[in-house]
Amino acid sequence: MIKRVSFMNRGVEVVGNIHLPPDFEEAGAYPTIVLATPGSSVKEQIGGIYAERLSASGFLALTFDPSYQGESGGQPRDLEDPAVRVEDIKCAVDHLTTLPYVDEARIGLLGICAGGGYAIKAALTEPRFKAVGTVVANDIGEAMRRLLPDYRQTLQDAAAERTAQARGAEPRRDPWIPDSLAEANAAGITDLELLEAVTFYRETEYRHPNSTNRLLFVSYGGLLGFDAFSLVPELLTQPLQVIVGGRQGLTGQYEAGRRLFDLSLSKAKHFFEVEGAGHYNLYYKPEYVGPAVKRLADFFSEYLAP
Numbered sequence: 001m002i003k004r005v006s007f008m009n010r011g012v013e014v015v016g017n018i019h020l021p022p023d024f025e026e027a028g029a030y031p032t033i034v035l036a037t038p039g040s041s042v043k044e045q046i047g048g049i050y051a052e053r054l055s056a057s058g059f060l061a062l063t064f065d066p067s068y069q070g071e072s073g074g075q076p077r078d079l080e081d082p083a084v085r086v087e088d089i090k091c092a093v094d095h096l097t098t099l100p101y102v103d104e105a106r107i108g109l110l111g112i113c114a115g116g117g118y119a120i121k122a123a124l125t126e127p128r129f130k131a132v133g134t135v136v137a138n139d140i141g142e143a144m145r146r147l148l149p150d151y152r153q154t155l156q157d158a159a160a161e162r163t164a165q166a167r168g169a170e171p172r173r174d175p176w177i178p179d180s181l182a183e184a185n186a187a188g189i190t191d192l193e194l195l196e197a198v199t200f201y202r203e204t205e206y207r208h209p210n211s212t213n214r215l216l217f218v219s220y221g222g223l224l225g226f227d228a229f230s231l232v233p234e235l236l237t238q239p240l241q242v243i244v245g246g247r248q249g250l251t252g253q254y255e256a257g258r259r260l261f262d263l264s265l266s267k268a269k270h271f272f273e274v275e276g277a278g279h280y281n282l283y284y285k286p287e288y289v290g291p292a293v294k295r296l297a298d299f300f301s302e303y304l305a306p
Helices: 046-056 082-096 114-124 140-147 151-166 181-186 192-203 219-224 253-263 286-303
Strands: 002-009 012-019 030-036 060-064 102-112 131-135 173-175 214-216 240-245 269-274
Touching (some): 030 082, 046 102, 060 082, 102 114, 114 253, 269 286
Parallel strands (some): 102 131
């Protein structure tokens, strides 16, 4: 069962779904997990997959569309602003504390892909999260600085785009990934992980009309200056569960997960490798998602215990 909710982030309405456990009763008080989803993803995709499975293990699980994306409000559309993404997560906790069936002493946080970096950034200064998990986590700033051919030139281009918009130009929106496998093949793309991303987002039943696959170009200014992990040794005190795919690739999820784990000085930190799984396999393929969710359910059950 799913309960539709909305809450505000500084004047922007954020729309989400709370996935409820099978035995849900309004008079109960449940452990609850907030999910932070990948860049470009909406709540019905990866967040929904993990939320549905975690709710079956007895948790409330909240997944939501980021501000400026999906069903959530805000202008300009397709903006990916790390500071706003982090604040979305904190505002989600604000909302949860108003719900009588949420046990506010037992709220956890799960971040997936770029949402993993956003989750860590939020948890650094948000002690209402009592435990934090990540799946194929990435610091999106580090990843883009590493993967873009010339990120300094991209910053110049983003600045020029802001000037153009100030003078009345239509906003530029670029695809996150090719819009189809045919388009990817025509472009000569052979990287397995990128092709798997296109398959998931554009070619499976998880393709969703609210996921536009467009990034407002001026977003690069904030993305390229973002650093998710720099204060982890000083400020990340919660129990931590890091889950990575055993098959390494260009996304750098394995290396990012290991770096996060090594940086954390938490007395309760755990590292789990899903053997054979690539980055996007851990979005939806049951043979890989199953072990990840089992580990997360065990982790949150232990550290969100009454």
